[in-house]
Amino acid sequence: MSGPMLKVENLFCERDDRVLFEGLGFSVDAGEIVQIEGANGSGKTTLLRILSGLSRNYEGEIYWRGEPIDDVRDQFCRELLYFGHQPGVKALLTPEENLRWYCALHPSLDASRVSEALEQVGLRGFEDVPCHSLSAGQHRRVSLSRLYLSDAPLWILDEPFTAIDKRGVAAKEALIGRHIARGGSVILTTHQDLQGSSAVRSINLDQQGGT
Amino acid sequence: MADLLTNAAAEQAQIGPGGLFMATLRRDLMLSLRRKSELVNPLIFFLMVITLFPLGVSPEPGFLAQLAPGALWVAALLATLLSMDGLFRTDFDDGSLEQLLLSPQPLFIVVLAKVLAHWMLSGLALTLVAPVIAVMLFLPAEGMPGLMLSLLIGTPTLSLVGAIGAALTVGLKRGGVLISLLVLPLYIPVLIFGTSAVQAAVTGLPLGGYLALLGALLALGLALAPLAIGAALRISVSG
Numbered sequence: 481m482s483g484p485m486l487k488v489e490n491l492f493c494e495r496d497d498r499v500l501f502e503g504l505g506f507s508v509d510a511g512e513i514v515q516i517e518g519a520n521g522s523g524k525t526t527l528l529r530i531l532s533g534l535s536r537n538y539e540g541e542i543y544w545r546g547e548p549i550d551d552v553r554d555q556f557c558r559e560l561l562y563f564g565h566q567p568g569v570k571a572l573l574t575p576e577e578n579l580r581w582y583c584a585l586h587p588s589l590d591a592s593r594v595s596e597a598l599e600q601v602g603l604r605g606f607e608d609v610p611c612h613s614l615s616a617g618q619h620r621r622v623s624l625s626r627l628y629l630s631d632a633p634l635w636i637l638d639e640p641f642t643a644i645d646k647r648g649v650a651a652k653e654a655l656i657g658r659h660i661a662r663g664g665s666v667i668l669t670t671h672q673d674l675q676g677s678s679a680v681r682s683i684n685l686d687q688q689g690g691t
Numbered sequence: 692m693a694d695l696l697t698n699a700a701a702e703q704a705q706i707g708p709g710g711l712f713m714a715t716l717r718r719d720l721m722l723s724l725r726r727k728s729e730l731v732n733p734l735i736f737f738l739m740v741i742t743l744f745p746l747g748v749s750p751e752p753g754f755l756a757q758l759a760p761g762a763l764w765v766a767a768l769l770a771t772l773l774s775m776d777g778l779f780r781t782d783f784d785d786g787s788l789e790q791l792l793l794s795p796q797p798l799f800i801v802v803l804a805k806v807l808a809h810w811m812l813s814g815l816a817l818t819l820v821a822p823v824i825a826v827m828l829f830l831p832a833e834g835m836p837g838l839m840l841s842l843l844i845g846t847p848t849l850s851l852v853g854a855i856g857a858a859l860t861v862g863l864k865r866g867g868v869l870i871s872l873l874v875l876p877l878y879i880p881v882l883i884f885g886t887s888a889v890q891a892a893v894t895g896l897p898l899g900g901y902l903a904l905l906g907a908l909l910a911l912g913l914a915l916a917p918l919a920i921g922a923a924l925r926i927s928v929s930g
Contacts, residue, residue, distance in 0.1 A: 534789055536929045557795040566786025572725045573718070584714035585794040585801075610725075 484509050485665050491540035508665045516669045518685030524669040525565055528638050532562045561632040563640055567623035571612035575603050575622045589629040597628035617643040637668040711796050712804045719808035733770040733813045740766040741824045752829040759828035760889035767817045774813045775853035779861040798921040806854045814846025837892020844905040845885040851916035852877045858923035862930050
């Protein structure tokens, strides 16, 4: 299994008559963190949505382990963990119920470790509290606890640290570090500087955009 | 403790399409039951239409009995249609829908489970209260089996077809009116065969043929609608 996990060639995306990126090409190897940088509105979220397969509004080629991504969509979904702009947490369900459903949805999540994961993100004691009475940060923590359950090799994280306190961020960075050490890859956007991880490569979208 | 762990591991290994279906069904039912006001909306609408009908038209029993099959079916159809808009709305707003689309499990299963949960709290509930409400319109007792059976077989089709409209319009801010436009023409066959079944039951004619046609529509809907809903969801989320 040599070669990059994810390879992007000549990616072009236009939104509302504005070119977000053009001729964008990069690859993500196992054990690598790729940080997508750029000003607000530069297309970071759009790029992550394209990479994860949610958005089809692009031109160019994306390869997963050497194969065109559309041919290996099932395999790709199995090996992907996507943390989106919206946390995907149901306000009327408790954190535990939310996670149980995700475990049914995604085979790479380990249902037997749900309570352990909730403890890791500091939600112990909140298992039975409906999420609408949790704070914004706790809300996102519920969704982030999927990272503790997942053994998917590729993580795509869109602003994972928003509304998370300093200690939480440190814990998540450590978690990302462990994931990298296991041979996983992470593509993420964040406005914070990642600390303590050496293998971070940045891709700046500001230089990509045309007019 | 060790036993517990191995059991959990075995359970984990078994989460396949069936497990996902049950998990989604349970989740959606649980969500609806925790939002009581929306839960009773279709039923209240159904009840209101049928209560106001005699006031607006005529309280004469013979006349009402004649109108009853059509009025009941139209009210049930509109009640279902009104509840359709919310089917994927909350999932779209909070990002669950994105996660759902990125699942390696077949989308067909999740969609079917969501529609079933929706039907159980709209179509099935309407079917169960229909006989009580039909009495208010002086529907003869002979018509009751026809009413119940036609609603039981017809309303799932309404939910399935309505879900296609809901999936197509979920990305729009105000999709409610558009759903009606998209979906109403497809509701008409169900309405025609449903009312005919009730009328046949009232007049004592065999209603097997009408029910068979409703059943055929349902079979077609079950096989094709989830695919259409899945494709529509992908388009809506991609946009």
